Amino acid sequence: MGLTKTEIFSEQQNEIAVFAKAFAHPARVAILQHLFKMDNCVCGDLVIEIGLAQPTISQHLKELKQLGLIKGNIEGTSVCYCIDRENWNRMKKLLNEFFDQDISTSGNCC
Amino acid sequence: MGLTKTEIFSEQQNEIAVFAKAFAHPARVAILQHLFKMDNCVCGDLVIEIGLAQPTISQHLKELKQLGLIKGNIEGTSVCYCIDRENWNRMKKLLNEFFDQDISTSGNCC
DNA sequence: TTGTTTCATTGCAATATTACGATTAATAAG
DNA sequence: CTTATTAATCGTAATATTGCAATGAAACAA
Numbered sequence: 001m002g003l004t005k006t007e008i009f010s011e012q013q014n015e016i017a018v019f020a021k022a023f024a025h026p027a028r029v030a031i032l033q034h035l036f037k038m039d040n041c042v043c044g045d046l047v048i049e050i051g052l053a054q055p056t057i058s059q060h061l062k063e064l065k066q067l068g069l070i071k072g073n074i075e076g077t078s079v080c081y082c083i084d085r086e087n088w089n090r091m092k093k094l095l096n097e098f099f100d101q102d103i104s105t106s107g108n109c110c
Numbered sequence: 111m112g113l114t115k116t117e118i119f120s121e122q123q124n125e126i127a128v129f130a131k132a133f134a135h136p137a138r139v140a141i142l143q144h145l146f147k148m149d150n151c152v153c154g155d156l157v158i159e160i161g162l163a164q165p166t167i168s169q170h171l172k173e174l175k176q177l178g179l180i181k182g183n184i185e186g187t188s189v190c191y192c193i194d195r196e197n198w199n200r201m202k203k204l205l206n207e208f209f210d211q212d213i214s215t216s217g218n219c220c
Numbered sequence: 221t222t223g224t225t226t227c228a229t230t231g232c233a234a235t236a237t238t239a240c241g242a243t244t245a246a247t248a249a250g
Numbered sequence: 251c252t253t254a255t256t257a258a259t260c261g262t263a264a265t266a267t268t269g270c271a272a273t274g275a276a277a278c279a280a
Contacts, residue, residue, distance in 0.1 A: 001269045002235030008161045009136035013143070020133035025238085026119035029126050029208070036211045041219045044256060051118045053240050058258060060238095071220040077247045077256045082220040085212065092209045098139070099202045101146045102195065109151045110181040110192040111239040112265030135268085154226060163270050168228060170268095187226045187277050 016098055019091045022067050027052055028060050032083070035070065041082035126208055129201045132177050137162060138170050142193070145180060151192035 006014050023029055030050050034042060046061075047054045061081060064070045068087040073080045116124050133139055140160050144152060156171075157164045171191060174180045178197040183190040 001233070002267055004135060004137075004236090004268065005162065006136060009140055013136040013139045016139050017134055017136040020130045020139075023130035023205075023208070024127055024134040025114060026116060026123040026127040027114075027238090029123045029130075030119060033123070033208075033211065047257095052115065052238095054257070055241080055259080056239050062258085073220050074246090074257095075219065077254095079257060080219040083212070084220075088209075088212065095133075095205070095209070098133070098143075099205070101143065102193070102198065109185065109190040110183050110194075111263070112237055114238065114266090137268090157227095162268095164227070165229080165271080166269050172228085184227095184276090187224090189227060 012094075016094060018067065019095060022064060022069055022091075025060070027057070028064060031057070031060060031064065032069070035081060035083050041073070041080040043079045043081055046081075122204075126204060128177065129205060132174060132179055132201075135170070137166070138174060141167070141170060141174065142179070145191060145193050151183070151190040153189045153191055156191075 004017075009017075023032075027050060031046055034046060034049055038045075042049075044054070047057050050057060052060075061070065061072070065072060065081075068084055069091065070081050071084045073082075114127075119127075133142075137160060141156055144156060144159055148155075152159075154164070157167050160167060162170075171180065171182070175182060175191075178194055179201065180191050181194045183192075
């Protein structure tokens with residue numbers, strides 16, 4: 001099939017999965033790291049920096065934009081991307097709640 | 111293609127992507143949440159709890175085990191799974207470093 | 221032994237993802 | 251106008267992922 005059965009999971013579980021998908025590719029990790037490092041928002045520089053073809057980078061940027069993790073601004077012929085800090089923090093909070101559910105101190109079988 | 115060019119990325123970037131892939135499917139999110147919630151480690155219960163076929167759950171468990179996030183213990187005919195807390199914390203640290211790189215206070219174009 | 225239970229593995233079909241060449245659209249420069 | 255430059259989109263090939271029926275393997279019960 002190849003089709004995820006999203007309807008049998010909770011909204012929270014699906015949201016975690018969707019955000020995680022954003023980081024599930026090293027190119028998108030690299031893009032986000034670069035956008036954090038640069039103060040002035042880069043754009044076509046990412047193509048040179050990362051070493052993938054322009055359509056490939058453009059596609060990854062589109063996915064990150066659709067998720068709301070980055071924003072794009074047209075400046076002449078070039079487009080300037082940067083982190084959407086509000087949504088980034090929302091995502092951070094959601095994933096940290098998931099990471100920090102390890103409250104139990106009791107032993108288990110393993 | 112469909113083949114990720116891992117060789118052009120840093121080890122850290124690839125590691126983040128590989129861990130993120132673990133959470134990039136709601137079934138695996140649900141499995142991990144259930145393992146955290148239960149003190150005695152479940153196993154075939156996951157099939158009932160989650161509502162996917164047994165081979166499908168088994169496959170997701172295999173991926174999580176290969177990543178080191180969970181461990182499995184054979185107990186008679188059943189297998190008892192639980193979180194590998196050491197690796198879980200390693201993963202948590204790595205991803206939190208990635209999430210918390212937002213130190214810059216300067217404005218940008220967007 | 222023969223069944224039963226529990227889980228892993230195999231094999232396969234449907235769909236998703238990754239990557240890029242070719243093209244297009246929009247702006248800027250001449 | 252024409253010609254770059256920049257980035258999005260289209261089309262397509264290669265590969266990965268998801269899901270499950272069928273089967274296999276191991277432990278247990280009778």
